Amino acid sequence: MMMRRLCGRANSSNVMKIVWLLEELGLPYERLDVGGPFGNTDTPEYLAMNPNGKVPTLEQDDGFILWESNAILRFLCAATAPDSPMWPSDLKARANIDRWMDWQQTTVDAPQRVLLLRLVRTPPEKRDPKVIDAAAAELRRFCSILDRALSRTPYVAGNDFTLADIALGVHVHRWFAYPVDRPDQPHLRAWYDRLLSRPVYRHHVAIPVA
Ligand SMILES: N[C@@H](CCC(=O)N[C@@H](CS)C(=O)NCC(=O)O)C(=O)O
Structure with missing residues (x-):
C-alpha cells in the first residue's frame, strides 16, 4: 500500500510546517524533494496534484491530495488527532x-x-x-x-x-x-x-x- 507522501524540499518554511506536525504526531510518511533546486513542480503530473506548482503537496495513502500548508495542518490534525489541543473542537x-x-x-x-x-x-x-x-x-x-x-x-x-x-x-x-x-x-x-x-x-x- 502507498505510504502518505509529502512533496516538498526540506528547507521550505511551508514544507517544514507539515514535517513538524507529522513528526509531533508520530505519523508515518515519506518526503520527496520537490521544488527549488530539485524542480519537478512544473510537470503535468505535479500540476495535476497542485495547479499552483508550489510546495508542499500532501498525498494521503487513500489517494486524497491537498495543497496549502495551513489547510494540510488542519486536515492532518482533524483526521488523526481530533482530541488534540493543537486544533481543538471548541x-x-x-x-x-x-x-x-x-x-x-x-x-x-x-x-x-x-x-x-x-x-x-x-x-x-x-x-x-x-x-x-x-x-x-x-x-x-x-x-x-x-x-x-x-x-x-x-x-x-x-x-x-x-x-x-x-x-x-x-x-x-x-x-x-x-x-x-x-x-x-x-x-x-x-x-x-x-x-x-x-x-x-x-x-x-x-x-x-x-
Ligand atoms: N500558500 C502556500 C505557499 C506555497 C509556496 O509558496 N511554497 C514555496 C516554498 S515556501 C514554493 O513552492 N516555492 C517554489 C519552489 O520551492 O520551487 C502554502 O502555504 O502552501
Missing part, C-alpha cells in the same frame, strides 16, 4: 488558532519572503537596502504584535502548543537568523526558546537559513 478556541494561522499566511509571510529572497539569497552588491529595510520594519511590527500576545500566554493562541505555533514558529527561527536590527522582544525570544526545546523543531526547523 469553536472559539479553534477560531483563535485559525486567526493566527491566517495572519501568518496573509500578513507575515510576504515580508519574510522578501528578506529571504532579497537579503539572504541576493549577493551584497545586488541588495536594495530600501526594500530590505521596509520588509524588516514590517516584520518588527508583526513581531511586536506577537511579543504582546506572548506576554500573556506561553504559546501564541493560549496555554497550549497549537497549529498557530507551527505556522508562526517556522518564521521566528528565520527572524532571529536574519542580519537585521531587532528590538528587545523578550516574550518572543522566550517563545522561540520554548520551541527550541522541542527536538522536532531543533532538527527540522531551526536549520541554517539559506
Whole structure:
C-alpha cells in the first residue's frame, strides 16, 4: 500500500510546517524533494496534484491530495488527532488558532519572503537596502504584535502548543537568523526558546537559513 507522501524540499518554511506536525504526531510518511533546486513542480503530473506548482503537496495513502500548508495542518490534525489541543473542537478556541494561522499566511509571510529572497539569497552588491529595510520594519511590527500576545500566554493562541505555533514558529527561527536590527522582544525570544526545546523543531526547523 502507498505510504502518505509529502512533496516538498526540506528547507521550505511551508514544507517544514507539515514535517513538524507529522513528526509531533508520530505519523508515518515519506518526503520527496520537490521544488527549488530539485524542480519537478512544473510537470503535468505535479500540476495535476497542485495547479499552483508550489510546495508542499500532501498525498494521503487513500489517494486524497491537498495543497496549502495551513489547510494540510488542519486536515492532518482533524483526521488523526481530533482530541488534540493543537486544533481543538471548541469553536472559539479553534477560531483563535485559525486567526493566527491566517495572519501568518496573509500578513507575515510576504515580508519574510522578501528578506529571504532579497537579503539572504541576493549577493551584497545586488541588495536594495530600501526594500530590505521596509520588509524588516514590517516584520518588527508583526513581531511586536506577537511579543504582546506572548506576554500573556506561553504559546501564541493560549496555554497550549497549537497549529498557530507551527505556522508562526517556522518564521521566528528565520527572524532571529536574519542580519537585521531587532528590538528587545523578550516574550518572543522566550517563545522561540520554548520551541527550541522541542527536538522536532531543533532538527527540522531551526536549520541554517539559506
Ligand atoms: N500558500 C502556500 C505557499 C506555497 C509556496 O509558496 N511554497 C514555496 C516554498 S515556501 C514554493 O513552492 N516555492 C517554489 C519552489 O520551492 O520551487 C502554502 O502555504 O502552501
